Amino acid sequence: MAKGRVSKEDWTMAALRAFARGGVSAVAVDVLARELGVSRGSFYWHFENRDALLVAALETWERHATTEVIAAVGAHGDPWTRARTLLLAALGDEGIAGLEPALGAARDAHPAVAEVVDRVTRTRIGYLEAVFADLGLAPGDARHRALAAYAAYLGWLDLRRTAPDIAPEVLPGTPAAEAALDHLVSMLGTPPVPGGDVGRGGSA
DSSP: OOGGGOOHHHHHHHHHHHHHHHOGGGOOHHHHHHHHTOOHHHHHHHOSSHHHHHHHHHHHHHIIIIIHHHHHHHTOOSHHHHHHHHHHHHHSOOSSTTHHHHHHHTTTTOHHHHHHHHHHHHHHHHHHHHHHHHTTOOHHHHHHHHHHHHHHHHHHHHHHHHOTTTOGGGSSSSHHHHHHHHHHHHHHHOOOOTTSOTTTTOOO
């Protein structure tokens, strides 16, 4: 990559790939410069220091993986289509494999990581609540469904990293994976039955 064509976005995406590989400590300026094929001086054209790069990278992740996804999903007028589109987008192909589990694991490693991860988590759960409320769930049930959906999302991604041989269905791109994903999306996104008690845990 030519030095003059390395943008701030190139640096932040390289930082996120490094983060996925090894957490906060892997975001090293010299290593990223070699990966991008530029000198260390190129870094200082865009960033004051390493912390500034880390913050920019985290904000790039927040924008691509949350803000833009919510905006795209919100373009669908039908509540069920919104719910299904959101869950399929979240549980499908990852932009950078292993990044979300790495960010969660490093939450306490740096104040900037904690700040952005917490903000993203609040935004995502809040949006999921709104999605499930639009499907007709009562506020408490929408909250519970949102928590279950987000827990399933985090677990799904973690299985890709820790147990792909045991649970190959979590790896995208195969018929088995598509069937498992479709089952999970249907289970999480099923609209409530009118007059029923969906989300209340059943009855005695």
